[in-house]
Amino acid sequence: MKLPPAGIPVVWIALLCVRALAASGFPPGPQDILDSGLDADRYRAACPEYQHYAVFPHRPLSDGPLSLPFQRPSPHCRTFTSPAVEEVIEDVTSRMKDKDLARLFENAFPNTLDTTVRWHVDGTQKKSKAKNQKVDGYGTWDGSQSFIVTGDINAEWLRDSTNQLRQYQGLASKDKKIENLILGAINTQAEYVIESPYCNAFQPPPPSNIQPADNGQHDTVHPVYEQTRVFECKYELDSLAHFLALGNQFYASTKSTAFLSKRWYLALETVLAVLDEQSSPTFNATTGKFQKNEYTFQRQTDVGTETLPLGGVGNPLNAGTGLIRSAFRPSDDATILGFFIPANAMISVELKRTADIVKLAGKGALAKVLAERAEIIRKGVMAHGVVPHKRYGDVFAFEVDGYGSQILMDDANLPSLLALPLMGFVESSDGIYQNTRKMILEKAGNPYYLSGKAFSAIGGPHIGLQHAWPMSRLVQAMTSDDDDEILDSLEAVLKTSKLGLVHESINVERVADYTRSWFAWANSVFAQTVLDIAARKPHLIFGKGAEPYHIM
Numbered sequence: 001m002k003l004p005p006a007g008i009p010v011v012w013i014a015l016l017c018v019r020a021l022a023a024s025g026f027p028p029g030p031q032d033i034l035d036s037g038l039d040a041d042r043y044r045a046a047c048p049e050y051q052h053y054a055v056f057p058h059r060p061l062s063d064g065p066l067s068l069p070f071q072r073p074s075p076h077c078r079t080f081t082s083p084a085v086e087e088v089i090e091d092v093t094s095r096m097k098d099k100d101l102a103r104l105f106e107n108a109f110p111n112t113l114d115t116t117v118r119w120h121v122d123g124t125q126k127k128s129k130a131k132n133q134k135v136d137g138y139g140t141w142d143g144s145q146s147f148i149v150t151g152d153i154n155a156e157w158l159r160d161s162t163n164q165l166r167q168y169q170g171l172a173s174k175d176k177k178i179e180n181l182i183l184g185a186i187n188t189q190a191e192y193v194i195e196s197p198y199c200n201a202f203q204p205p206p207p208s209n210i211q212p213a214d215n216g217q218h219d220t221v222h223p224v225y226e227q228t229r230v231f232e233c234k235y236e237l238d239s240l241a242h243f244l245a246l247g248n249q250f251y252a253s254t255k256s257t258a259f260l261s262k263r264w265y266l267a268l269e270t271v272l273a274v275l276d277e278q279s280s281p282t283f284n285a286t287t288g289k290f291q292k293n294e295y296t297f298q299r300q301t302d303v304g305t306e307t308l309p310l311g312g313v314g315n316p317l318n319a320g321t322g323l324i325r326s327a328f329r330p331s332d333d334a335t336i337l338g339f340f341i342p343a344n345a346m347i348s349v350e351l352k353r354t355a356d357i358v359k360l361a362g363k364g365a366l367a368k369v370l371a372e373r374a375e376i377i378r379k380g381v382m383a384h385g386v387v388p389h390k391r392y393g394d395v396f397a398f399e400v401d402g403y404g405s406q407i408l409m410d411d412a413n414l415p416s417l418l419a420l421p422l423m424g425f426v427e428s429s430d431g432i433y434q435n436t437r438k439m440i441l442e443k444a445g446n447p448y449y450l451s452g453k454a455f456s457a458i459g460g461p462h463i464g465l466q467h468a469w470p471m472s473r474l475v476q477a478m479t480s481d482d483d484d485e486i487l488d489s490l491e492a493v494l495k496t497s498k499l500g501l502v503h504e505s506i507n508v509e510r511v512a513d514y515t516r517s518w519f520a521w522a523n524s525v526f527a528q529t530v531l532d533i534a535a536r537k538p539h540l541i542f543g544k545g546a547e548p549y550h551i552m
Helices: 010-023 040-045 083-093 099-108 111-115 158-171 176-195 237-254 262-277 341-360 364-384 431-440 470-478 483-495 520-536
Strands: 117-121 145-148 219-222 230-232 296-299 386-389 393-396 449-451 456-458 505-507 510-515
Touching: 083 099, 083 158, 083 176, 083 520, 099 483, 099 520, 111 158, 111 520, 117 176, 145 158, 145 176, 158 176, 158 237, 158 520, 176 237, 176 262, 237 262, 237 341, 262 364, 341 364, 364 386, 386 431, 393 431, 456 470, 470 483, 470 520, 483 520
Parallel strands: none
Antiparallel strands: 117 145, 219 296, 386 393, 449 456, 505 510
């Protein structure tokens, strides 16, 4: 037996042993480190960065024709663990006919917990004061807290983190660890919204003592923000909608109102203030004079989608629409016409759901305000966001300005027009939605529907004109009742996931050309798709005669 060279840390030797064990066909288990006699903290310190780990295949391989790798980190390198999650993985994969599909679910379902929970406290610890942190006396960062990064970027997006946690919401009522993690995520998002409601991505919370990162950009933004707290400050209406959605999903799963803290109510008030400010037109409805928007954004860049025109204000928007401006899309690209319809649809749904919850909590007056605002926005979407198309009939526009201008397209990122039924804005059988769906799922109707010899799906301007997003094919599956369409979509995504994880985007001509080997949001959407099919159409993945599977 050849001994390792002198000076190699014993923890690295342990990791090599775990890798060798996996190569032999046995996945690493909790006993690996426990039986070694090594210190668990030292072991964790030696864990490889998952951003690098994810770009290489790891054994054992799946038994299917694609031989997909096992991409979960060693148990002691995982950032959060839950027995309930492991139980779901076993329940689902043991029933699946396609062993490659089972392996992709095995990797994707726990990916957020395995790799992105950079900081979590359960609320019982004594709050430590971070360096240079001011204690304001208003209960900031109290209770459980959870910092959930998007994956290969060490920052938390409100939208991404809400979607990353969505497949675990059904477990919160039976797993206290999951319940506390999601409560922590709600509390953390509330702090972000209170401090910087116009921003989309955030630095680690000050109590975490994790060093903030630099996004490498030079931005001029109003309102100003603290760079040690904010990673990026693109105002995206859907970010605020996703903050509400995180609490609404938690309530729907648990019937618990534990998240309705004083800080959460303050965050809600902050959201409403932003909605008021961003419902203002570009020109005063009475005098016709220009009135500068509260939010402006300018970036030093040569990429047009990364900044706003007209001195950071954006293109003019009309009065009296009932719609809310969004400066940027969920892709982080600038809107062209600021009334972004998918985000308006989403915020109207989440405001109504929030109204129902706070009414049950005894806040009748607040519930009335929320419900009325939700209805105003919904009417605005139907009045200004539905437009006639000479080929498809009445369809939902992607963006409008209230003057009659419209943009007809869809983007892969959520919220999208394709995802309107998933949000709860319309039923999938709705006639206008079906017209819209037909339009955006073919090249003749959607300039960003990309098709090639290797892959076909909706893309968007964020990556370019050759890269489509697997996430859009997954949404296509979840909004379809057609068995063949669902299976085709699953198969298409499976074939692009050669590394056992779902990528951000794929070159439609060559699957080896992809962006982001580690993108937790996409993995979560894949897991949600499998669970959706398991509940609606179990025969497609479990076999003929299979019973529906629900994790709640």
